[in-house]
Amino acid sequence: MTLSEAEKTFILHGVQENFRIDGRNRDDYRPMELETSIITHAFGSARLRLANTDVVVTVKVEIDVPFPDRPLEGKMEFFIDCSANATPDFEGRGGENLATEISNTLTAAYSSNSVFDYTKLCILKGRKCWKIYVDILILECGGNLYDAISIAVKAALWNTSIPLVKSVTIDGNNVDMNVSENLSDCIKLDISAAPLMVTLCKIGDHCVVDPTSAEEQCSQGAIVVAISKGKFSTVFQTGGGSLHPLTLMEKLKLGAKVGNRLEEALSEALSKIKENGEMGFLN
């Protein structure tokens, strides 16, 4: 769907007057719905619906060998699948560029041990570790993918339980693990510092958060910040257009503020989530 010039001007004026087409302020989010444990055979999962942006995130774990330069750490990999359900443009390999961009951003945002403790995933130094696969399925695109995905990823990791390794024995080159197959023995991940991403979308002279897809079309560029406990874990600029350094600083401040607010809202929401809601797509 492409917008006419007149429609674009209308949106632009709305942003200038801090009264966007759907009635929000510039730093308001649209309503979100969050569910966890929706994929029963995954170790953790979450679905986030932000207006009509819809993503499902699942977490699976596998036994792997640590990187030689980081023998004490486990691994995490992000895989994004842009379903053609979202738009026919994603058909075949149509969504791959977007998918790569998002997974690179997530990898960067989660790259540091201060954000996510990879040492917890190590089972035996240099020999065995858990590898976490975070699989993200984009089902519908209604703007502001980054924010939605980061929230869903964090919620899915929060929801994750990893099987407990009871004991490890080494015999020459053979590593033998005794892993509990009991569901009650699982261990939870610490996600308190996991980053949330905020997209700041420049429309005219102002920035808006949580742009709709129409607003994204009017934007001259956006900056995405990943906030972890009040700190930036990654920042990157996307789209065309350029920014003045002063505007950039201003935006970062705004981003930090919004990010903290989002973090609070998420932890409140997670604390209220009850197990076995069993609604999914039927709701």
Added chain:
Amino acid sequence: MHTTKIFIKKNKIGNYLKHAREHYIRDDIYCGFESCDKCTRATSNLSSKHVNKCNLLKNNHYLILDTNVILDQIDVLDENVIGNVIILNTVLKEVKHRNMPIYKRLISIIENPSRHFYIFVNDFNKGTYLKQELTELINDYNDRCIRKACSWYIEHIPDETFVLLTEDKNNRAIAQQEDIPAYSIVEYVQNLTANENLIDKLAKKEFQEKFNAADIFPPHLTIVEIDKGIKDGRLHQGTFRASRDNFLEGSVNIQSFEEDVILRGYSNLNRVIDGDVVAIEVFQKDQWVSPSELVLEDDTVNALDDNLERKELEISKQRTSKKNIKPTGRVVGIIKRKWRQYCGILQEGSAAVYHLFLPADRKIPKIRIETRQAETLKTQKIIVAIDSWPRNSRYPNGHFVRALGKIGDMKTENEVILLEHDVPHSQFSEEVLSCLPKLPWLITEEDEKVRVDLRGIDICSVDPPGCTDIDDALHCRPISDDKLEVGVHIADVSHFIRPYTALDTEAASRSTTVYLVNKRIDMVPDLLSSNLCSLRGGEERFAFSCIWEMDHNANILNTKFHKSIIKSKRAMTYEEAQLTIDDKTQTGSLAESLRNLNKLAKFLKKRRMDNGALVLASPEVKIMMDSETHDPIDVEVKKLFETNSMVEEFMLLANISVAEKILNDFPDCAVLRRHPEPPALNLEPLVKAGKHLGFEINIESGKKLAESLDQATRDDNPYLNTMLRILATRCMLQAVYFASGTFQKHEFFHYGLAVPLYTHFTSPIRRYADILVHRLLAVSCGADATYPDLMEKKKTAELCQNMNYRHRMAQYAGRASVALNTHLFFRGKIQDEKGYILYVRKNALQVLIPKYGLESTLYLGKKDEKLDIFTYNEEDQTQRCADVVFHAFDPVTIRLSMDSKNIQHEKFVLQLVFPVIEGFSVPPLEDVEMPEPEIPHKKRKK
């Protein structure tokens, strides 16, 4: 209602996966009570007419059992006393998971309507389903489900009483708190009215008198410890084989050692029983011993005697020759018990209620049982099952299962042979018999339309005398000057036995007819085996025909198969057929065709020999029975005629032709028979024996072997060649059935017959493989349709496995029966007989007596104390005493008698008569004439 079960499971490559399974909870499960109006009706065997009478309870009641009660006390449940039992699905599944044979027994009890057992599907029923808590152990969960089902029943049918039987004290206590009447099975059975025999059948984990006895065996490791030990390489897994002669010794074959590992002494054997899969630890080399030549019997009589030391001492005294040491070790844990039920007798001497049971199988230790019927059982052969072998008990604990009959009674002894060889021999069930055609059986027009009418052709059958299950008949007629038509006609059993009938299932399970000396256990009911399928002379019968066109040199020009109707002109014996051929005055068409067949057979045989078919030999005897008393009156070697070979050649030819045909049409699921080439190691004894005699036995190929066996003759000892062939037979591997899709093409080879393809087609009355082959061939020639299982490679392979097992067991049972009757025949007799030395051993000669097809040991000296007059030469395999030298295959004369001291294990006693050795040999019995030993016939392996 609907719920999801989620669980984590490790996959093949070592990753942990989470799985989800659905679980539907239903409201249409029937409780099984006729009086119930709340449930949807279905069939149920529960009956208000059956009454359980137990002193613990005032009135009639229904029983609910937990898993262990069924696993441990199946023999009690088998008895027709306890009825109205509700088997919960939770329990049934666990039984199936833990013990398949017991599960099968339980199912047959449940399916018997007169037993009044009912399966209640509690795990899918809305009122009784429980969700497993996250931290709950599976056993606790199952117990909770069982209790839930009990209380549900109590509420559901308030008029009836429900009782939970469980051995678990804890579970009983909780049940009683929840107002469920609960007892232990022992308690319950003891209070049953009319319980006399039932108490004996209770499995004994512990004998009360022995609760506090000190442990005399080291503990077994747990499965986890064993697994770890095996991975570390400290422990080894293998199957334990007990020694026949020494009850304190046995061996285990493990992969990492070429030789068997020896286990010796009580604590090293550590409660292992023949056949168990065990974990063993191998000792350091300095503790290795040589296999003992001691014969040691457990002569303890007192069932409560737990003193081990006496015998242990005896064995430790034994000198160990450094030369012959073998790896030695001890049992540290049991991986899988292979306990079955054992036949045997009660040992006399024990008073009170505890008794020792002597199994007929010498490899099985004595078993301690508790019985109050010792007086009656003393004279009986009985069956006993093992329940446990605790650390503080010298003997395994078991319980009495049932009595077979009087000791020494032919019927009882046959029963023992059948049971010990796992031969299904019960009467055919009503269901099976209902599959049989109704008499009078008539050939309809329909039949005539689809079958080729061969009633006009002169067909005859040639069989041993007294044969009532005639499965093959032959004909031969000239069709032109240079062509003959030869037909082999096989009883069309597959016409009567249709797939998926009870009859078919039964036949498949039996797989073969078992021939005991005086009894035949049929694979199919008598009506078929001796009447409708038997190609009797002068009667119209259905046959499956294999027809060849041949030239006079027995070259096949054309082969065809079809179903037919035949009328055999005459059922002849081998002898009659031989006489007909030899009697030049007979010129009838039957005689002519027999002569032609005989001529062709000679060509066929020659061709087969040229290809390298082996002529093997095994001593085979026929036991003549007294028709009145059914006691053996004479033992004689079976006579052979040219006609034996004639019939055999054509059967082989038919089998080969059919094998080619079905493999061509069903490359995946044809039932074939292969005979693998024996590994060189197996043939070593043969080569060695040949070498000592100055013959070179070439084992490069079957053909070479056949040739070298042909050449190994010596004029002064005509029996020598036969002996070599007997040896060769013992080196061979078993021929087996298989599904063509489960092996590579080059493995199809039949070594003994030297043909690339072989199957069994010619004896469908007595072998199930032939029925399968008939069905395949019928599809091939358009006479019948396939059915799903016939086309399933897996299914066929399963059937083959069973057929191979049954076939082997039938052979063993047959041999055991011959041995039994030979023993009976010799009881109280003393005879001098001519024999040949088969092997020369360190302290004995193994002697074969061809007349009776009998092999026994001549000890050179009294047992255990070696006489010095003999010198053993290991190199040449000879025993020398002064100027008498014994070589392998030398003729000797020995005196035969019977030692009947041990009623379960009678044995022959041999004494040397000739050559005379001063102070060792005995003078010949004067009144016994010494007949020339007849040469046993040569027998080809079929």
Added chain:
Amino acid sequence: MSRKELISKVGLRLDGRRADELRRIRCKLGVFSEPDGSAYIEQGLTKVLAAVYGPHQVRGNRLKAQADAVIINCQFSMAVFSTSERKKRPRGDRKSTELSLHLRQALIAAIEVEKYPWSQIDVYVEVLHADGGIFPACVNAATLALIDAGIPIKEYVCACTASIANNNQAMVDISHEEEILGGPTLTIVALPMSEKIVLMEMSQRFHLDHLKSVLEKALEGCKNTKNILDQAVQNHIVDVGASTGWASTGEKVKR
């Protein structure tokens, strides 16, 4: 024998169903706002989302457009997490391509293709959880999504699987567990009202003796599925209608 019994002595399957019972079906139309039609279906644990875009102008190569019929473009895709063992890629492998083609074949039989010449309809299905009978669930979901998109179809097109248990009993709607343990599986796509079979596929060889009973079972399964889908569509219309007011009488709207 060695093979596990798929139907127990008391006539229940591993998950408690009887031989002729379908798994629980739950479905919803209109789950997304972006596509022209969408639907979600659960058959047991198998979960599938379907989205329909169109009819619209032919995308890409305009030469593909047909004068007499609409182009049906299908894509089958399985989320990498849909199976217990994680998949490497969601689509593009041989199996997904084949299933895409099968789906197209199934839908062409139902859609009134001649109504929209020179146009294209896109049908995308996404499997979220694969627990046996993936393809039937995709067909059923696509049918619902087509209805949601308002595309005229001749009749419901439904799919179902059936197999043989214990070598002689036909059973319907095969779960993943049964697929692994059991024998051959037959999948059919049918137009249940006219009792026509649109597509039939077997995972392995079937013995001819079994085929008839299995086929009947599968067809019966299709019919039952159709009834459930039909009910869902009617409920959906009442719901949507109620929100716009034109069904406020509460009367059920007949299709």
